[in-house]
Amino acid sequence: MSTPVIAIDGVTKAFxxxxxxxxxxxxxxxxxxxxxxxxxxxxxSTLLRCVDLLIEIDDGDIRLDGEVVTDPAADxxxxxxxxxxxxxxxxxxxxxxxIDNVTLGITRAHGLGREEAREAARTMLARFxxxxxEQESPSNLSGGQQQRVAIARAFAxxxxxxxxxxxxxxxxxxxxxxxxxxxxxLKEEGVTMLIATHEMGFAREVADRVGFLHEGRLAELGPPExxxxxxxxxxxxxxxxxxxxxxxx
Amino acid sequence: xxxxxxxxxxxGSPLSRGRDRxxxxxxxxxxxxxxxxxxAALSTVVVIGGLAxxxxxxxxxxAVRETFFDTTIFKESFPxxxxxxxxxxxxFMVVEVAVLALGxxxxxxxxxxxxxxxxxxxxxxxxxxxxRGIPTILLVYLVGFGVPALTQADASGGGNxxxxxxxxxxxxxxxALTLSYGAYVSEVYRAGLRSVHPGQRDAxxxxxxxxxxxxxxxxxxxxxxxxxxxxxxxxxxxxxDVALIAIIGVSGEAFRIAQIQASTDFNYxxxxxxxxxxxxxxxxxxxxxxxxxxxxxx
Numbered sequence: 001m002s003t004p005v006i007a008i009d010g011v012t013k014a015f016x017x018x019x020x021x022x023x024x025x026x027x028x029x030x031x032x033x034x035x036x037x038x039x040x041x042x043x044x045s046t047l048l049r050c051v052d053l054l055i056e057i058d059d060g061d062i063r064l065d066g067e068v069v070t071d072p073a074a075d076x077x078x079x080x081x082x083x084x085x086x087x088x089x090x091x092x093x094x095x096x097x098x099i100d101n102v103t104l105g106i107t108r109a110h111g112l113g114r115e116e117a118r119e120a121a122r123t124m125l126a127r128f129x130x131x132x133x134e135q136e137s138p139s140n141l142s143g144g145q146q147q148r149v150a151i152a153r154a155f156a157x158x159x160x161x162x163x164x165x166x167x168x169x170x171x172x173x174x175x176x177x178x179x180x181x182x183x184x185x186l187k188e189e190g191v192t193m194l195i196a197t198h199e200m201g202f203a204r205e206v207a208d209r210v211g212f213l214h215e216g217r218l219a220e221l222g223p224p225e226x227x228x229x230x231x232x233x234x235x236x237x238x239x240x241x242x243x244x245x246x247x248x249x
Numbered sequence: 250x251x252x253x254x255x256x257x258x259x260x261g262s263p264l265s266r267g268r269d270r271x272x273x274x275x276x277x278x279x280x281x282x283x284x285x286x287x288x289a290a291l292s293t294v295v296v297i298g299g300l301a302x303x304x305x306x307x308x309x310x311x312a313v314r315e316t317f318f319d320t321t322i323f324k325e326s327f328p329x330x331x332x333x334x335x336x337x338x339x340x341f342m343v344v345e346v347a348v349l350a351l352g353x354x355x356x357x358x359x360x361x362x363x364x365x366x367x368x369x370x371x372x373x374x375x376x377x378x379x380x381r382g383i384p385t386i387l388l389v390y391l392v393g394f395g396v397p398a399l400t401q402a403d404a405s406g407g408g409n410x411x412x413x414x415x416x417x418x419x420x421x422x423x424x425a426l427t428l429s430y431g432a433y434v435s436e437v438y439r440a441g442l443r444s445v446h447p448g449q450r451d452a453x454x455x456x457x458x459x460x461x462x463x464x465x466x467x468x469x470x471x472x473x474x475x476x477x478x479x480x481x482x483x484x485x486x487x488x489x490d491v492a493l494i495a496i497i498g499v500s501g502e503a504f505r506i507a508q509i510q511a512s513t514d515f516n517y518x519x520x521x522x523x524x525x526x527x528x529x530x531x532x533x534x535x536x537x538x539x540x541x542x543x544x545x546x547x
Contacts, residue, residue: 076454080456087452087455091451092452093452093453093471104466105456105458108458108462109457110457
């Protein structure tokens with residue numbers, strides 16, 4: 001078996017007294033998409049932020065292409081340059097127009113020339129249906145468009161893996177579809193992805209494997225049919241039943 | 250629906266009802282506006298007219314008019330005071346640039362978290378506390394007379410290691426103003442830096458920027474944008490306080506010239522010249538500030 005792109009090995013993280021992640025083990029192979037589901041506060045976002053080294057873990061290790069990146073001596077900047085992160089609240093830079101949002105990283109962090117970067121950004125934006133919007137301010141775009149800019153910004157650096165943190169949770173229901181289409185497009189290209197979501201339909205469709213996070217532990221992990229249709233764990237069953245009652249599954 | 254039907258019955262003509270109500274409302278609004286305008290005009294005349302009458306009929310008014318509003322003296326002294334005001338403007342512009350740079354530097358030091366920066370952070374806190382706490386006029390005195398004293402040659406004829414310090418009053422005045430306003434402006438910047446959502450820094454790091462690049466390209470530009478109006482407010486205050494450098498003997502400053510002329514003629518009209526010149530700068534700045542604030546709310 002080849003080296004997984006991301007290997008999470010016994011990762012534990014506490015905020016003060018409260019342990020948010022407890023001994024998480026999860027490997028994501030090349031071209032694989034893994035969706036992590038779970039109630040809000042179950043630690044999904046924390047897990048993704050740990051992988052991108054936006055927060056420090058307390059115990060365990062995370063490896064990127066076999067290299068331990070959570071070593072205190074490792075350079076977090078070079079690690080983040082190999083990963084793409086999309087936030088729930090988009091976090092576009094409001095003082096920059098759409099194209100500069102995309103070029104900032106590829107020029108400053110990846111050393112591309114200005115013209116080269118603009119060309120790459122234009123191509124990337126067009127790919128996610130944003131041609132003609134390059135000069136606009138992010139605030140003039142709909143939530144769905146902003147999130148697609150954020151996806152383009154993260155993917156423009158051709159990362160080894162994309163980390164998608166509840167990217168449809170802040171969107172109006174009618175705008176969710178266009179963002180999910182963008183992710184489906186990434187999946188077709190074989191992009192390695194770690195996705196935190198509570199869109200069950202989406203997890204079922206895009207993910208190769210689904211993990212259920214419950215009170216900081218990975219309670220269940222397997223193919224979507226198994227975890228979502230025939231969950232073995234009582235906690236997973238309860239969670240899915242509640243979603244079903246709320247009409248969200 | 251029921252209410253609508255009732256309305257139709259009352260108005261008599263069901264077909265034209267919608268249009269009538271619209272015209273009625275427009276007419277009522279016009280009446281209301283006219284009434285408001287009339288009240289505003291009347292109360293303005295009463296208040297301003299009353300105040301003017303009170304001042305102009307007072308027994309002291311002729312003397313005040315003579316000593317403060319003498320047109321001949323105004324015409325005579327205006328060119329000199331205006332020439333002095335040009336120095337004020339130049340000092341203001343130089344100090345403003347220095348204040349913006351110093352304020353940002355201090356704010357960045359105070360918001361940094363690196364352990365190696367601890368002594369600098371301590372100094373920055375001390376600086377803002379002390380220099381915001383001292384009245385600007387006192388600071389102008391302390392720097393204006395204290396620094397030249399430091400540069401005095403040793404009585405025994407030995408060299409003074411501080412002899413390179415400036416002694417020019419205008420330079421010292423500018424330094425004092427920079428120190429005083431730098432402390433205020435650093436706090437304004439600090440509020441601006443705090444106002445940038447933490448998600449912005451996260452996003453900057455996530456696209457692979459270093460901490461320094463994230464600050465430079467993402468956090469600082471937004472912080473400065475957020476504090477534009479309060480910064481401009483401090484500019485206006487600084488523009489007025491430039492007059493303080495007159496007290497350490499900066500010759501050729503507008504307020505100083507006006508003071509000298511006033512004391513030679515025993516007439517205060519030159520001071521009015523200076524006041525009008527300050528207003529000519531501060532009022533446009535204040536209007537600019539208002540517009541900026543309105544634009545941000547929209």
